[in-house]
Ligand SMILES: Nc1ncnc2c1ncn2[C@@H]1O[C@H](COP(=O)(O)OP(=O)(O)O)[C@@H](O)[C@H]1O
């Protein structure tokens with residue numbers, strides 16, 4: 127069966143082995159990705175609109191060709207999607223289908239389209255939500271049973287004969303284009319195309335053209351040209367395409383977000399390092415002797431405010447019972463013995479495991495860079511298990527009656543979730559995966575690949591892989607998701623992963639974020655501000671989030687070399703710009719100058735930068751641009767990173783045995799279409 131709208135493959139009309147032509151699959155709905163997607167939401171987690179371009183015009187005027195030409199002209203824009211109006215033809219009755227095969231059905235009347243689902247789909251895409259687009263077969267004159275999953279487009283080009291006809295749809299368009307071509311040219315193109323791609327014969331094509339296509343063009347389609355911002359000729363239109371692509375680039379530039387640094391600037395909290403972590407003692411020494419020695423030193427535990435929050439959310443959910451309440455209450459009661467100094471330091475959505483001597487011991491091993499790889503892995507696995515077990519308390523439970531020995535009935539509880547999955551932030555989130563599956567054997571697995579950009583330090587989304595029930599909006603609403611990452615620093619990657627799930631329809635209070643370490647002065651505050659209903663469960667808390675200068679080695683930040691215990695959370699500063707020695711876009715609002723990002727200022731690679739501009743290396747403190755700066759220092763490739771202090775290093779790299787971050791040059795989100803597939807030159 128040939129289907130023009132089957133996204134994911136982009137085949138073109140071909141010669142059959144016998145030399146004749148045969149209808150082939152022709153893709154109109156395509157998405158092209160060549161780079162990671164920068165943040166598409168503000169610091170409060172609210173999504174920004176995707177840019178929607180509408181391309182209308184007569185049949186075979188060249189709408190699809192113009193859409194593809196625009197796509198080709200945006201090589202540096204990640205995730206450009208073309209959505210065809212054809213996908214939204216109404217489903218035909220048996221009678222209508224018979225008429226269609228006899229060329230008696232009017233596919234060129236505005237009523238032939240289902241504008242409700244068309245509008246809903248474009249509206250969802252504009253709001254950066256995941257959608258499932260119907261697939262239409264021109265050969266069958268019918269929607270197929272398939273749907274195309276589409277998520278993450280920065281620019282969406284919507285093309286079709288009536289794209290400018292419907293006022294509600296028109297209001298979603300940021301740029302309205304009408305493709306104008308002579309009617310004889312359109313007819314000639316249509317005859318050739320319908321024979322090659324849609325399995326028609328000349329007589330049928332002409333009959334349909336005279337009865338439906340031409341009248342529709344004259345009565346409806348051409349009338350909509352008055353709504354267009356730009357009229358593009360159906361041929362020789364290179365200049366028009368250039369103008370359009372420049373307009374789109376300008377618009378995208380004006381919407382670009384700079385989040386990483388904003389997130390690293392957490393609200394000022396009282397400096398209480400002595401109380402924050404036994405590992406954050408003055409001088410940075412790891413002091414296990416203090417573990418559990420004073421109740422006041424106990425880090426925050428699963429706390430009553432979290433419980434109340436959970437209970438109020440779960441009571442809104444029809445599928446949940448209060449079964450989890452008592453379990454949570456028991457955990458909370460057990461940790462009520464001490465005042466928790468981090469009540470003030472951490473937002474209420476963050477649950478820190480009770481800091482027992484045993485847990486502190488495990489955290490000490492995790493922080494110790496001298497332990498063997500095997501010990502490190504063993505310890506991380508144990509910590510992951512403890513975190514996962516605590517996270518289970520945030521899932522809903524319901525009553526379950528069981529039969530005991532002797533036939534007596536007993537009322538117990540069982541987990542009450544329709545769908546549940548883990549979503550690892552690759553790759554360090556994978557370290558918690560085995561523990562997650564041990565706790566919940568039925569857990570479906572998903573992942574998001576997020577990396578910091580070498581250019582501007584912003585997190586970039588490269589790939590999304592989610593279970594099928596999350597890709598379907600209705601089922602996503604009943605899904606519980608456990609996001610896994612080894613640590614939260616600035617919160618940039620965490621924010622992005624949560625936004626991905628919300629974009630798919632997962633409810634905020636159904637998300638539990640599990641990690642081994644958070645920074646008390648890091649992104650958990652930003653995370654809480656943006657998504658207060660997401661619970662964060664962590665084994666430990668380190669005191670600070672520090673900016674650290676690191677040497678760049680072949681595109682990878684050398685984040686914890688030479689015994690440095692810093693853990694790179696994100697980077698600012700461009701390797702590319704550093705190499706060129708050029709002045710890239712500065713971070714003026716953040717107070718980081720271009721110099722900070724690009725040039726060697728005479729400070730050691732792994733020195734710490736304090737908020738007041740001082741640098742610290744092995745206890746020696748110098749001032750930025752002060753006496754320590756060597757004027758003639760050769761430029762080296764360095765970059766500012768954010769690191770948790772004291773920090774456990776890059777947990778993912780230590781666990782998997784390499785300090786080199788996975789490099790992603792080009793990756794695609796489903797459906798996967800490359801420029802080559804598209805025949806894009
Ligand atoms: N500028 C052009 N020059 C030559 N042929 C073109 C041009 N634009 C479109 N075509 C051809 O016309 C046919 C219809 O074009 P298409 O872009 O699919 O139109 P529409 O989407 O408006 O129906 C295709 O076979 C295509 O190759």
Ligand SMILES: O=c1ccn([C@@H]2O[C@H](COP(=O)(O)O)[C@@H](O)[C@H]2O)c(=O)[nH]1
Pocket residue numbers: 184185186189212215226233234263264265266267268286287339
């Ligand atoms: O089953 C169908 C559905 C539609 N058509 C014709 O397609 C064009 C619209 O597609 P373009 O790519 O914009 O040309 C419309 O004129 C319908 O007549 C069809 O023949 N069979």
